[in-house]
Amino acid sequence: MTDFLLSPLFAMPLNLCAFLLGLALYRRTNTALLHPIVGAGLMVAAVLWSLDIPYDAYREASGVLYALLGPAVVALAVPVKQNLTVVRQAGWPLVVTIAVGALLAPIIAMGIALILGATQTVLMALTGKSITTPIAMALAEKIHTAQSLAAGIAVFTGVVGAVAGPPLLNRLNIRDHRVIGIALGINAHAVGTARALEISALCGAFAALAMGLCGALTAMVLPLLLSS
Template identity: 50%
Template sequence: MIGNLHGAWQAVAGHPLFLLGLTLGAYQLGLALYERTRMAVFHPVLVSVAILVVLLSLLGFEYAVYREAVWPLVILLGPATVALAVPLYLNLRRIRLYFWPVVLTILLGGLFATVITLLIAWALGADLMMLMTLAPKSVTSPIAMLVAEQIGGIPELAAVFVMFTGVLGPLFGPWLLRKCKITEPAAWGMAMGMTAHAVGTSRAIEEGEEQGAFSALAMSLLGAATALLLPLGVTLWLALA
């Protein structure tokens, strides 16, 4: 009897869709908890990650096996990010009014976020590979992984840093914005999009349509700027070092 149960469990756990279903189930549980409480600490990304870490550890799954099983979800990150262009289109006229402030905010904010991250990590003793892994932490996962690989970082670890950045942004971002008395929808959205990419944008959309549009704009422009300028900056820095 025990042997039959063990064999049945092995068949279920070995199915290609088991880990995919486990991931979706954990996220749905986190989403239900967040919708019921509306507390940032119960954000579905944070809750689902905690659940999956515990379950995968208890079930004995290696990360490589899990990554291969959920690859369809990773592929969908691209179309999901592109779909954020919808609120951009709906608020295009207002976005045009803030063209130069948006450009300057992206350039200065992106530079500050990258430089301060590298300085803190360097002060804490991080080596060059870790610095290059941390550098693209403020952009969405597909871009961060690609950039990290180009500049000598670890793509998988870069995705982990992106995830933590995305979770911490909605957790502390709205509170900090309220403390700083920032209520302008465009500024609110830009701050969330630049610091917490797609997860921050989803939080901004909850706040309002304009906040969501500017958050999606900030996330998109910062991602493009990072992909183009960060490898160039690292190359120049290493050449001069």
């Protein structure tokens, strides 16, 4: 029985059922706090805790899903292609905005963590807070920090950004879908992009572009900075 609980035959149906239940709950309640990633994550965590299944074993058994993260992120280029004319019109201001956001997001997070007395491991993992999970995990391996911690921080950042971002931007009277998309893409990466697509295709296109460029810049520049 123990071997079954640690195998893909248990982990994969668990993930699928948790997501479908989380999605149904989200659609029924229509509240951002019950986003499918939040609801499904809590359900999976509850099952792992109740059955005393180690996270490392669960992660290994869910290897297929991790392998599909990359293609899923690449698929987000579709809305960019569909709105390419509008994206091109943004030009250099868009590129500069994304570059500054990619630089400031991890610096601010690391600065706050440093003030609060975070360890070096946590500080290194925070460097990938604003890039999507597959890139964050690859980057964590490159800079020799904990992959599980980097992935957890990336997912947590994405969920919080996707849940709190749109209401906050609305309170600030920001209505431009291009601006909302950029903010969600930089600060909440893939989860934020999925939330942006719920707002509009244009918002999703700018979020996907911001997420992709932010991840690429971080992955290229950060290892060079840390090795210098």
